[in-house]
Amino acid sequence: MVAMGRVGVLLLNLGGPDNLEDVRPFLFNLFADPEIIRLPFSWMQKPLAWLISTMRAKKSQENYRQIGGGSPLRHITEAQAQALQETLKQQGQEANIYVGMRYWHPFTEEAIAHVKRDRIEHLVILPLYPQFSISTSGSSFRLLEQLWQDDAKLNQLEYTVIPSWYQEPGYLQAMADLIDQELQRFDHPDAVHIFFSAHGVPSSYVTEAGDPYQQEIEHCTDLIMQTLNRPNAHTLAYQSRVGPVEWLQPYTEDALKELGNQGVKDLLVVPISFVSEHIETLQEVDIEYREIAEEAGIHNFQRVPALNTHPIFIESLATLVVDALNTPPRTFAEVVRPSKKVKMYPQERWEWGMTTAAEVWNGRLAMIGFLALVLELISGQGPLHFVGLL
Numbered sequence: 077m078v079a080m081g082r083v084g085v086l087l088l089n090l091g092g093p094d095n096l097e098d099v100r101p102f103l104f105n106l107f108a109d110p111e112i113i114r115l116p117f118s119w120m121q122k123p124l125a126w127l128i129s130t131m132r133a134k135k136s137q138e139n140y141r142q143i144g145g146g147s148p149l150r151h152i153t154e155a156q157a158q159a160l161q162e163t164l165k166q167q168g169q170e171a172n173i174y175v176g177m178r179y180w181h182p183f184t185e186e187a188i189a190h191v192k193r194d195r196i197e198h199l200v201i202l203p204l205y206p207q208f209s210i211s212t213s214g215s216s217f218r219l220l221e222q223l224w225q226d227d228a229k230l231n232q233l234e235y236t237v238i239p240s241w242y243q244e245p246g247y248l249q250a251m252a253d254l255i256d257q258e259l260q261r262f263d264h265p266d267a268v269h270i271f272f273s274a275h276g277v278p279s280s281y282v283t284e285a286g287d288p289y290q291q292e293i294e295h296c297t298d299l300i301m302q303t304l305n306r307p308n309a310h311t312l313a314y315q316s317r318v319g320p321v322e323w324l325q326p327y328t329e330d331a332l333k334e335l336g337n338q339g340v341k342d343l344l345v346v347p348i349s350f351v352s353e354h355i356e357t358l359q360e361v362d363i364e365y366r367e368i369a370e371e372a373g374i375h376n377f378q379r380v381p382a383l384n385t386h387p388i389f390i391e392s393l394a395t396l397v398v399d400a401l402n403t404p405p406r407t408f409a410e411v412v413r414p415s416k417k418v419k420m421y422p423q424e425r426w427e428w429g430m431t432t433a434a435e436v437w438n439g440r441l442a443m444i445g446f447l448a449l450v451l452e453l454i455s456g457q458g459p460l461h462f463v464g465l466l
């Protein structure tokens with residue numbers, strides 16, 4: 077059934093720096109998010125975000141430089157929006173598509189301003205993360221919930237949230253298709269080890285805060301293997317760990333070494349937590365993990381491309397939208413998981429010149445960092461300058 081009234085679809089995504097100058101402010105926005113670094117005191121959030129983004133900027137910029145000087149995420153997401161609009165139209169469903177990024181342009185706040193400007197009556201909120209995590213979809217839902225609380229006008233809008241959608245048959249089919257296509261390029265397709273690499277999160281998100289992410293990733297992997305219906309061996313591992321705390325295991329780099337030691341020669345990486353090419357496929361997998369794999373004796377290391385605008389994938393998004401318009405709406409309150417502020421999660425090492433110091437930040441260390449920051453701001457020549465961080 078086709079929904080009446082003005083329909084909008086809000087696609088949520090992370091966002092990425094468009095150029096190298098954007099890297100530091102992008103990182104600041106990311107680390108200023110309490111769903112990314114969970115602190116006991118909210119007043120610490122911004123100073124700490126400032127410190128970590130400042131310390132990480134150079135390394136991160138170097139990674140973005142290796143993939144052409146910026147993230148392709150904005151262009152790809154806009155192309156997905158365009159393709160989704162056309163597919164919906166073919167199915168008789170007119171809809172405006174909006175892109176709302178969490179940490180960079182076009183920001184979620186801008187997207188909501190456009191939704192209001194266009195006087196949308198029914199809004200489907202669709203994160204471009206197939207699986208739910210507190211740190212991704214959860215963070216965007218929390219932000220939206222806040223925008224709704226701050227703006228009474230938004231309450232006239234009928235909205236519905238799709239929390240996660242990795243079970244959608246079209247999505248699974250598109251993933252299986254991409255894998256199958258890449259397998260055919262190997263001399264012995266059945267002998268290829270299929271290596272699912274998911275973006276990691278700190279383990280405590282799952283064990284302490286109740287993030288369903290790990291369970292959804294595991295289930296998703298099983299469903300893709302069932303859809304693929306081939307005899308290949310497969311592994312699931314977690315990539316992109318930052319900081320010294322424990323993240324979901326096994327880590328991608330360890331699992332690759334292990335497989336290399338076991339004599340695996342042909343390996344196909346399947347990025348599984350994200351539907352677009354981005355820095356972690358183009359730089360981390362294609363450059364860093366390839367090097368680790370080759371050193372471990374995996375001579376034929378290939379990767380499945382991201383879905384981007386794969387037609388079966390875009391059709392599955394259209395199906396999700398149409399289904400959401402035809403079922404009772406789901407509110408933010410139903411989909412935002414409770415998150416206890418349990419611990420401080422250090423995401424970055426302190427790199428004081430030559431020494432790698434604290435393994436885990438504690439409150440005291442954060443306090444020292446904060447004082448350093450204050451001194452820095454007052455004098456312009458404070459301790460951060462002194463140790464070469466700025």
Ligand SMILES: C=CC1=C(C)c2cc3[nH]c(cc4nc(cc5[nH]c(cc1n2)c(C)c5CCC(=O)O)C(CCC(=O)O)=C4C)c(C)c3C=C
Pocket residue numbers: 090091092093106111112113132136147148149205209211212275276277278318349350353354355356423
């Ligand atoms: C489902 C995917 C993602 C999860 C889960 C996730 C959690 C998470 N990420 C960080 C820290 C960083 N993420 C960064 C970039 C980044 N993260 C994702 C996806 C997930 N993150 C994507 C797609 C991207 C890249 C966007 C792009 O520019 O193409 C970065 C910045 C890049 C870098 O410096 O390495 C950081 C830092 C944490 C701490 C976390 C869970 C708590």
Ligand SMILES: [Fe+2]
Pocket residue numbers: 275
């Ligand atoms: Fe991330």
Ligand SMILES: [Fe+2]
Pocket residue numbers: 316356
């Ligand atoms: Fe990351």
